[in-house]
Amino acid sequence: MEVRGGREGTPLSAALKRRRVSEGLMTPALAEGEFVNAEDQEVYVNTYGRANLLRREYVEASEAKDVVIEEQRGELSSLRQRVSILESEKASTKAKLMALEQARQTKSLRERTESELGGSDGAGRSKVGDGSDSRGSDSAALELAREQQAKLRLLVDSKISRIADLEEAVATLERSKETEAAEKKAAVGEVERLKAEIVTLVMDSEGKRLAESRAATLEVHLKEVRAAQSQTEVRLAEALGEVEVERKKALDAEKAALNLQRKLVDASSSAEPVTGLELQVEQLEKELKSQVAEISSARALRGKLESTEVLKEKLAQAVARAARAEGALASASASHVETTVDQSDLQSWKTVMGEKFGQDASPYDVLQNVSKLEKSVLQLTEECGRTKAESKQALRSREDLERNCKSLSEEKESLKEHINEMKITALRHDRKISLLQKERDGLKRIIASYDEEELSLRPADGAGAADGTGHNSALRVKELEELLQLQKAQAAKHEAELQAMAEKCEDLMNQNESHRAEARAMKDSLSALESEKVMMTRELAVTGQELNHLKAEHNSRILHLASNPEEKARRDHVNGLVAEISTLKETLQKSGRDVAEATVAGLQKQLDSLSKRESRLKSAFQERISLFIDACYSIFGYRIDMTTENKMTKFILRPMHEEKESLYLTFKYDSGAAELVPTEYSETMQREVDTFIGRYKTIPAFTANLTMDIFNKQTQC
Amino acid sequence: MAPNIEGAGLCGGGTATQNRISLKGSVKIVTEFFNYAVNSILYQRGIYAPEDFKRTKKYGLSMMVTSDEGLTKYLSRVLTQISGWLAEGKLEKLVLVIASVHTNEVLERWAFDIETEQDVVEGKKSVEKPEKEIMSEIQAIIRQITASVTFLPLLSDPCAFDLLVYTKKDTSAPQEWEDSDPRYIINSESVKLRSFTTKVHKVDTMVSYKLLDE
Numbered sequence: 001m002e003v004r005g006g007r008e009g010t011p012l013s014a015a016l017k018r019r020r021v022s023e024g025l026m027t028p029a030l031a032e033g034e035f036v037n038a039e040d041q042e043v044y045v046n047t048y049g050r051a052n053l054l055r056r057e058y059v060e061a062s063e064a065k066d067v068v069i070e071e072q073r074g075e076l077s078s079l080r081q082r083v084s085i086l087e088s089e090k091a092s093t094k095a096k097l098m099a100l101e102q103a104r105q106t107k108s109l110r111e112r113t114e115s116e117l118g119g120s121d122g123a124g125r126s127k128v129g130d131g132s133d134s135r136g137s138d139s140a141a142l143e144l145a146r147e148q149q150a151k152l153r154l155l156v157d158s159k160i161s162r163i164a165d166l167e168e169a170v171a172t173l174e175r176s177k178e179t180e181a182a183e184k185k186a187a188v189g190e191v192e193r194l195k196a197e198i199v200t201l202v203m204d205s206e207g208k209r210l211a212e213s214r215a216a217t218l219e220v221h222l223k224e225v226r227a228a229q230s231q232t233e234v235r236l237a238e239a240l241g242e243v244e245v246e247r248k249k250a251l252d253a254e255k256a257a258l259n260l261q262r263k264l265v266d267a268s269s270s271a272e273p274v275t276g277l278e279l280q281v282e283q284l285e286k287e288l289k290s291q292v293a294e295i296s297s298a299r300a301l302r303g304k305l306e307s308t309e310v311l312k313e314k315l316a317q318a319v320a321r322a323a324r325a326e327g328a329l330a331s332a333s334a335s336h337v338e339t340t341v342d343q344s345d346l347q348s349w350k351t352v353m354g355e356k357f358g359q360d361a362s363p364y365d366v367l368q369n370v371s372k373l374e375k376s377v378l379q380l381t382e383e384c385g386r387t388k389a390e391s392k393q394a395l396r397s398r399e400d401l402e403r404n405c406k407s408l409s410e411e412k413e414s415l416k417e418h419i420n421e422m423k424i425t426a427l428r429h430d431r432k433i434s435l436l437q438k439e440r441d442g443l444k445r446i447i448a449s450y451d452e453e454e455l456s457l458r459p460a461d462g463a464g465a466a467d468g469t470g471h472n473s474a475l476r477v478k479e480l481e482e483l484l485q486l487q488k489a490q491a492a493k494h495e496a497e498l499q500a501m502a503e504k505c506e507d508l509m510n511q512n513e514s515h516r517a518e519a520r521a522m523k524d525s526l527s528a529l530e531s532e533k534v535m536m537t538r539e540l541a542v543t544g545q546e547l548n549h550l551k552a553e554h555n556s557r558i559l560h561l562a563s564n565p566e567e568k569a570r571r572d573h574v575n576g577l578v579a580e581i582s583t584l585k586e587t588l589q590k591s592g593r594d595v596a597e598a599t600v601a602g603l604q605k606q607l608d609s610l611s612k613r614e615s616r617l618k619s620a621f622q623e624r625i626s627l628f629i630d631a632c633y634s635i636f637g638y639r640i641d642m643t644t645e646n647k648m649t650k651f652i653l654r655p656m657h658e659e660k661e662s663l664y665l666t667f668k669y670d671s672g673a674a675e676l677v678p679t680e681y682s683e684t685m686q687r688e689v690d691t692f693i694g695r696y697k698t699i700p701a702f703t704a705n706l707t708m709d710i711f712n713k714q715t716q717c
Numbered sequence: 718m719a720p721n722i723e724g725a726g727l728c729g730g731g732t733a734t735q736n737r738i739s740l741k742g743s744v745k746i747v748t749e750f751f752n753y754a755v756n757s758i759l760y761q762r763g764i765y766a767p768e769d770f771k772r773t774k775k776y777g778l779s780m781m782v783t784s785d786e787g788l789t790k791y792l793s794r795v796l797t798q799i800s801g802w803l804a805e806g807k808l809e810k811l812v813l814v815i816a817s818v819h820t821n822e823v824l825e826r827w828a829f830d831i832e833t834e835q836d837v838v839e840g841k842k843s844v845e846k847p848e849k850e851i852m853s854e855i856q857a858i859i860r861q862i863t864a865s866v867t868f869l870p871l872l873s874d875p876c877a878f879d880l881l882v883y884t885k886k887d888t889s890a891p892q893e894w895e896d897s898d899p900r901y902i903i904n905s906e907s908v909k910l911r912s913f914t915t916k917v918h919k920v921d922t923m924v925s926y927k928l929l930d931e
Binding site: 345348351352355546549552553555556557558559560561562563564565566567568569570573 | 787788791794795809810814816818819821875877878879880881882883884885886888890893894895896897898899901
């Protein structure tokens, strides 16, 4: 990091560095071209500078803590060594105590043996001697005990000093731990604040990705630092635990040493016999055993503690995993709920679509139907647009026609007026002509009267004056006739003009009629188009309604109670119908049976009567026919048998007088005519057959001739 | 089912606060209107025999309300659920469908469209409207329903009715409710009647009937 300000060469503390950065006096060195503008660069620099600073401070602090921890570990190891030494010393004292005990045992054995071997005196002397011997041994033991006591005192002192050191170390560790935790919290708070600033910067600036990546790396580094810190904390806790245990051990050892000391003091001060010392030794031994047991239990506890720590970590991990699994389970259950909701929606949509488009309709079919409907709607709108355009065109043409009609009617009116004027002028001319004619007639009369007057006056004057006046009147008459001719010509001209106008008027009237017919045809087509337009608008409105309905249905859900009055009414109706059907069926069955039986009985009766009648008729017919056959045979001499072959009726005639049965004639009868069928018997009378049947076309004569021939033969023979 | 606006929606004291309509009060008014409107339609159109109805006073008019127990139960079930959906702002439309029992063909369709002021439902704002104004609007609609017999075709076949409820897509319904199709009328004519509003809910009324074959 580039340092500006301050004394060059002097290392700055972390706090000072931080202050310098916040004051803007320090910026980290950056690669060129990383940022677009100076503001972003400055902001980035400040925030990341601060972050880098904090990170480095944290790293330095953690390294310092690591050093301290190492030192304390060293101290711990030394303490452990000392503890091991103490243990070895304890073992040695134990061995010594064992030796003392052995000596005591040997002494006691000797005394016993001496007492057993000697008398009371010897026992007393031996006792005194033993006492002196024992006193000597006791003094040696006492000296040993004193030496041990001194050693134990030294040991206790050293232990006390070590315990004090350990306590100091523990206190310093705790203080350092607290400061570390505080610094860590502050660092974490600053890091989080920086993170928030970084996040806001990232949102505002274009260097978002770079900031995120760098923040991610920082976070990773922070995580690593935190992990290292947690590990150090764990080690610290372990060390503290071990220190606690050692302290306890030391305290126990101190207590044991104090007890031993007290005991030794008691042993040295008092003139107790060996048994008291032995008891003390036993007690010491017990205490040693208990201490050993405690040490082993402490070791086991330490092992358990370590295992519990490990187990705690594992438990924490397992709890975290369980929490994650619960979260995943919750999300899975939420998604399952969502899927069930989606499935129910889908099912309802399927039922609606099935009711609308058929149960076998697939979504593709539904889409097709919808697209078909849309296409039909588009087609209908197109057709409606076309019909609208056509109707507009028709309206325009109708308007044009109406205008033409108006103009034609106006022309017609003007022509009528013109014709009327012409008629009026013609009448005027006629009147003029009549007036002129009248005038002419009047003038002629006047001239005639003048001529008469002149003639009446002339005989007196002579013939010359009569020629002059006659010439004038002739001239006047000529003039008047010319005038008349002119008038006539004018009248003829006017008439011709009138005629032409009348023809023109007729043509215009015809044109008017044709225009009117066209206008009527256009009106009819317009009305048809309008009716079609109305129909199309109706259809469009219906399809628009259907589309609106579809749109409304698409965004809504339509519900009704399953048990509703309509359904109930329908069910009742159906039940009523079913009941009615069943009653009708029963009545039908009953009546049907009765009716059938009655009809069967009736029919059976009819059948019996008819069969009886038939049999009677048959028998009667048989009697009559046999009677008829016999009568014919006896009257006509032929036994006639009738047969039917291939729809052809045949009659076999056997003559009376012939003896053989094989002699018979056969006639076939068809549509009123009988014809002989050739047989052997007929061939014997071919001549008669040809004569009577072939030539004369008569079978009765043939049969009569044959009868006579047979009779003659019979009588002759 | 008298509209207890004072109990449901009003705060006491002062003319301005007496006109304040709460969501609960509006729901009650609209539900009551549906009850009386449905009964009126069933009586006027002869879906049930006149002797199955009893007279009662409401909206300043003499109204006919069914005395049939089964029908009353059905209406109360439907209207209870409707009031719940109204309070949630999920109800969009109520449709009374009259169909022939024999042919199952829909002959008439009375549609009540509902527009809800979502801000009031969410509690973001409150509205005011005089009670008399609401009642007079409802009265006008009831009169129109009574007068509609003059232009509606005669229902000669025996008919039955059903109530369809249009709700939002995401509405959950109890098990006794099932989905239905809209039961539109083919070849119909529609007549729009009056509407009324409580400022929380606006109700538009329309009747569609089948055109007779000429």
